[in-house]
Structure formats: structure tokens, C-alpha cells
Amino acid sequence: MIFYFSGTGNSRYTAEKIGGAINEKVIDMARSRIDEQFTFEVKDQEKIGFVFPVYYYGPPTIVEEFMSKLKIYGNEHPYVYVIMTCGSNSGGADKYADKILLDQGLETEAFFTIPMVDNFIMGYDLSDEEDRKSINKRAEERIDKIIKSIIVRGASDRKSSHFDQLLTGTVYPIYLRGRKTKKFFADDRCISCNLCEEICPAQAIKMVDGRPVWVLDQCVHCVACINRCPAESIQYGDATKKRRRYVHPSIVE
Missing domain, CATH: 3.40.50 (Rossmann fold)
Structure with missing residues (x-):
């Protein structure tokens, strides 16, 4: 097991x-x-x-x-x-x-x-x-x-x-003290696919009017939402806007 x-x-x-x-x-x-x-x-x-x-x-x-x-x-x-x-x-x-x-x-x-x-x-x-x-x-x-x-x-x-x-x-x-969600957001490239909500292991994301909203103060910071977003819409403040994403080649959404 x-x-x-x-x-x-x-x-x-x-x-x-x-x-x-x-x-x-x-x-x-x-x-x-x-x-x-x-x-x-x-x-x-x-x-x-x-x-x-x-x-x-x-x-x-x-x-x-x-x-x-x-x-x-x-x-x-x-x-x-x-x-x-x-x-x-x-x-x-x-x-x-x-x-x-x-x-x-x-x-x-x-x-x-x-x-x-x-x-x-x-x-x-x-x-x-x-x-x-x-x-x-x-x-x-x-x-x-x-x-x-x-x-x-x-x-x-x-x-x-x-x-x-x-x-x-x-x-x-x-x-442990950090893991804040307040800097997460989806920019205008969001396609309302719901993937981020579906894959969030902490259940910290809910779709509201077709856009993801982080409803918990803290999450796991696994960065699945950012890296797996098909439109590269999800960001963490300004830091991630021009950075490369990574998902293991075995992952097929």
C-alpha cells in the first residue's frame, strides 16, 4: 500500500x-x-x-x-x-x-x-x-x-x-505559519474551466461567476493551481506573471 x-x-x-x-x-x-x-x-x-x-x-x-x-x-x-x-x-x-x-x-x-x-x-x-x-x-x-x-x-x-x-x-x-492565499488571483485569460477548483487538495478554491476565488486564508501552497492552469491565468501577486510553469509529463488534464 x-x-x-x-x-x-x-x-x-x-x-x-x-x-x-x-x-x-x-x-x-x-x-x-x-x-x-x-x-x-x-x-x-x-x-x-x-x-x-x-x-x-x-x-x-x-x-x-x-x-x-x-x-x-x-x-x-x-x-x-x-x-x-x-x-x-x-x-x-x-x-x-x-x-x-x-x-x-x-x-x-x-x-x-x-x-x-x-x-x-x-x-x-x-x-x-x-x-x-x-x-x-x-x-x-x-x-x-x-x-x-x-x-x-x-x-x-x-x-x-x-x-x-x-x-x-x-x-x-x-x-506552517504562512501558506497565505490572499495573493492568488486569476487574470483576464481565465477560461472558467473549473480545473483549479477540482484539483485543489485543500478545497481552498471556489468558482464564483466563472472565476476562481480563494475562500480559505491558508492552503497547502502546492502550486497546482498555478502550474496546471491551461491558460496560465492564475498568478501569485506579480511574482509569477512571467515565469515558466511545470507539470510532470505524466499528468494529462
């Missing part, structure tokens, strides 16, 4: 590829949260995986909430692994996730990171097409290596340093 969270497709693709390779069910944490489904049966010999992106060197708030409410029964000692997709560095996100899962009675045996194309358009411009192809090629090789390790119930090949954990302790609270 593989639980995943994804905004623009990196972690979803990773989870689905691994799930297909090891014949494990893949479950969307955001959908389960909306459905208030946090209890799952894990059969004998079944593995438990968590795949999610790293935000500010920690897990997205939806992942943190899902893990904190998760109840597993049926297999007292499952092989548990965590895969973190990131732009370059996952910081101390492994230790942060490890503590949450331990509180739920799950001991994680392996942590892995996969550098993938960064999507944080609110902070900086995204990579060009040539760089994306190179990054995705290396990510494919990395996923294949991780699959082999999971099959044999391998140990971690990623362990955060004291500095990594200090980085998370310093930067991650900024994300």
Missing part, C-alpha cells in the same frame, strides 16, 4: 510507477483526507510506503495531518518506507516524518529522496525544457534503483545530518 500526495505530478508519478512495479495499491492522501478515510487494513507481507514532496524542508501540511491520523491494522510489523521528492535537498524532512509515524506505531525502515523538477514558481523561475528532460531522466534511474531496494526490504540510503535537521527546524515553521 502506497500513500502519496502530489501537486504537479512528481510524487504521484513516482508512487504509481512503484505501485505498478511491486503490485501495491496506490492511495491519494488528499482524497482520503477529504473523505475522512484514515483507517486501512494492511495484509501480511504488504509494505507501507509514503511518497510526498518536500516543502521548506518538511512535509506538506496535508501529509502531516494524514500521517497523524493514520490507523493501520492487520499487520503488526510491516516494512515501512518514505520517499521524498524535492528540488535538491530534503533537509530534515525524514526525521520529521519519522517522529509522526512513530507516534502512530509505525517504525520506518527506509528513507529515500528523489531530486525532481522543482515547481515552486512563487519563489523563482522554473527550469527550462532541456534541464527538465535531464532531471527527469536521472529521476527515472533513481526510481528504478529505489524499486529494487523496496523489493528486498532494503534500508535507507538517505539520512539527514544535524545541519539538515537544523535547516528544517528553522525554515519549516515559516511554511
Whole structure:
């Protein structure tokens, strides 16, 4: 069983590829949260995986909430692994996730990171097409290596340093306090397709008179709404107006 969270497709693709390779069910944490489904049966010999992106060197708030409410029964000692997709560095996100899962009675045996194309358009411009192809090629090789390790119930090949954990302790609270929605808006290119409302994992967007309105003060800042808007209409203040968008090639709207 593989639980995943994804905004623009990196972690979803990773989870689905691994799930297909090891014949494990893949479950969307955001959908389960909306459905208030946090209890799952894990059969004998079944593995438990968590795949999610790293935000500010920690897990997205939806992942943190899902893990904190998760109840597993049926297999007292499952092989548990965590895969973190990131732009370059996952910081101390492994230790942060490890503590949450331990509180739920799950001991994680392996942590892995996969550098993938960064999507944080609110902070900086995204990579060009040539760089994306190179990054995705290396990510494919990395996923294949991780699959082999999971099959044999391998140990971690990623362990955060004291500095990594200090980085998370310093930067991650900024994300938790922030995540404001007031700068989001749709410009005149909006085609009223409703996609942003449909894909928002926090249910923070509602269509009003054919335009998206952010109805919550905070969201996850997964930037799915910006990157996946077919008209490139959604912006975050002035910062994103001239920046490239990114969606994993596996995502077809």
C-alpha cells in the first residue's frame, strides 16, 4: 500500500510507477483526507510506503495531518518506507516524518529522496525544457534503483545530518505559519474551466461567476493551481506573471 500526495505530478508519478512495479495499491492522501478515510487494513507481507514532496524542508501540511491520523491494522510489523521528492535537498524532512509515524506505531525502515523538477514558481523561475528532460531522466534511474531496494526490504540510503535537521527546524515553521492565499488571483485569460477548483487538495478554491476565488486564508501552497492552469491565468501577486510553469509529463488534464 502506497500513500502519496502530489501537486504537479512528481510524487504521484513516482508512487504509481512503484505501485505498478511491486503490485501495491496506490492511495491519494488528499482524497482520503477529504473523505475522512484514515483507517486501512494492511495484509501480511504488504509494505507501507509514503511518497510526498518536500516543502521548506518538511512535509506538506496535508501529509502531516494524514500521517497523524493514520490507523493501520492487520499487520503488526510491516516494512515501512518514505520517499521524498524535492528540488535538491530534503533537509530534515525524514526525521520529521519519522517522529509522526512513530507516534502512530509505525517504525520506518527506509528513507529515500528523489531530486525532481522543482515547481515552486512563487519563489523563482522554473527550469527550462532541456534541464527538465535531464532531471527527469536521472529521476527515472533513481526510481528504478529505489524499486529494487523496496523489493528486498532494503534500508535507507538517505539520512539527514544535524545541519539538515537544523535547516528544517528553522525554515519549516515559516511554511506552517504562512501558506497565505490572499495573493492568488486569476487574470483576464481565465477560461472558467473549473480545473483549479477540482484539483485543489485543500478545497481552498471556489468558482464564483466563472472565476476562481480563494475562500480559505491558508492552503497547502502546492502550486497546482498555478502550474496546471491551461491558460496560465492564475498568478501569485506579480511574482509569477512571467515565469515558466511545470507539470510532470505524466499528468494529462
